[in-house]
Amino acid sequence: xxxxxxxxxxxxxxxxxxxxxxxxxxxxxxxxxxxxxxxxxxxxxxxxxxxxxxxxxxxxxxxxxxxxxxxxxxxxxxxxxxxxxxxxxxxxxxxxxxxxxxxxxxxxxxxxxxxxxxxxxxxxxxxxxxxxxxxxxxxxxxxxxxxxxxxxxxxxxxxxxxxxxxxxxxxxxxxxxxxxxxxxxxxxxxxxxxxxxxxxxxxxxxxxxxxxxxxxxxxxxxxxxxxxxxxxxxxxxxxxxxxxxxxxxxxxxxxxxxxxxxxxxxxxxxxxxxxxxxxxxxxxxxxxxxxxxxxxxxxxxxxx
Numbered sequence: 001x002x003x004x005x006x007x008x009x010x011x012x013x014x015x016x017x018x019x020x021x022x023x024x025x026x027x028x029x030x031x032x033x034x035x036x037x038x039x040x041x042x043x044x045x046x047x048x049x050x051x052x053x054x055x056x057x058x059x060x061x062x063x064x065x066x067x068x069x070x071x072x073x074x075x076x077x078x079x080x081x082x083x084x085x086x087x088x089x090x091x092x093x094x095x096x097x098x099x100x101x102x103x104x105x106x107x108x109x110x111x112x113x114x115x116x117x118x119x120x121x122x123x124x125x126x127x128x129x130x131x132x133x134x135x136x137x138x139x140x141x142x143x144x145x146x147x148x149x150x151x152x153x154x155x156x157x158x159x160x161x162x163x164x165x166x167x168x169x170x171x172x173x174x175x176x177x178x179x180x181x182x183x184x185x186x187x188x189x190x191x192x193x194x195x196x197x198x199x200x201x202x203x204x205x206x207x208x209x210x211x212x213x214x215x216x217x218x219x220x221x222x223x224x225x226x227x228x229x230x231x232x233x234x235x236x237x238x239x240x241x242x243x244x245x246x247x248x249x250x251x252x253x254x255x256x257x258x259x260x261x262x263x264x265x266x267x268x269x270x271x272x273x274x275x276x277x278x279x280x281x282x283x284x285x286x287x288x289x290x291x292x293x294x295x296x297x298x299x300x301x302x303x304x
Contacts, residue, residue: 005146109133248277
């Protein structure tokens with residue numbers, strides 16, 4: 001009913017899982033992950049035990065192979081399951097039960113494992129591994145590329161409806177919001193992979209702007225502004241939240257004319273974000289005197 005891929009990037013240590021199916025909300029059932037320990041995909045007649053207990057066992061120091069072997073011994077119907085895991089060392093473990101609906105199978109590649117059931121044929125999981133190994137770049141893009149290859153090879157014989165990607169760090173920083181890089185889902189859509197890719201692009205841009213905002217608040221406003229420029233984040237008109245964060249970074253970096261121009265545009269399209277920014281002063285996030293210089297003048301009631 002589903003095709004998925006689990007992988008670890010040896011250069012960064014990042015671990016991820018991506019999945020697509022014709023069923024509703026695949027992201028709620030197939031992918032599991034804990035930063036610093038590993039990722040898991042459990043599908044076919046999916047059993048949550050492989051996700052919940054699997055992550056617990058990885059936390060307790062078992063390898064992916066040991067975890068999968070242990071859970072299969074206590075599963076009453078392992079022949080119905082299809083499971084893949086990768087741990088922080090890069091060890092891969094994958095299993096396809098004999099009663100999974102055809103075509104069903106899996107393939108282990110270089111740093112990845114693809115698994116699929118109720119798909120057009122073996123070309124699906126082979127194409128996923130081949131594409132993953134051929135793509136260069138961030139792990140998330142390679143995972144999405146593998147899903148696209150699986151879809152192009154025939155995918156789920158019933159069609160497509162939902163997709164998800166989950167990527168975590170190999171080490172825990174103590175800040176969970178930083179350790180989980182992507183947890184994005186398209187639950188019900190006629191073209192889930194395209195929309196999932198758009199969400200990934202938006203997520204990258206959003207988090208880089210917020211990262212620059214935090215860097216500016218920590219005292220490195222010039223470096224934060226350079227970060228925005230280097231990542232081509234000068235244009236944020238399609239997202240008022242990002243316009244607001246970017247204006248603050250520019251203002252703190254001394255680029256007040258650019259900040260005023262950005263906020264002037266924002267006032268015309270999404271004035272509630274201007275009011276939000278005004279509240280940053282009393283909260284101590286941004287100097288009040290800076291806000292007075294870069295924010296549009298408050299319009300008096302009754303004045304056109």
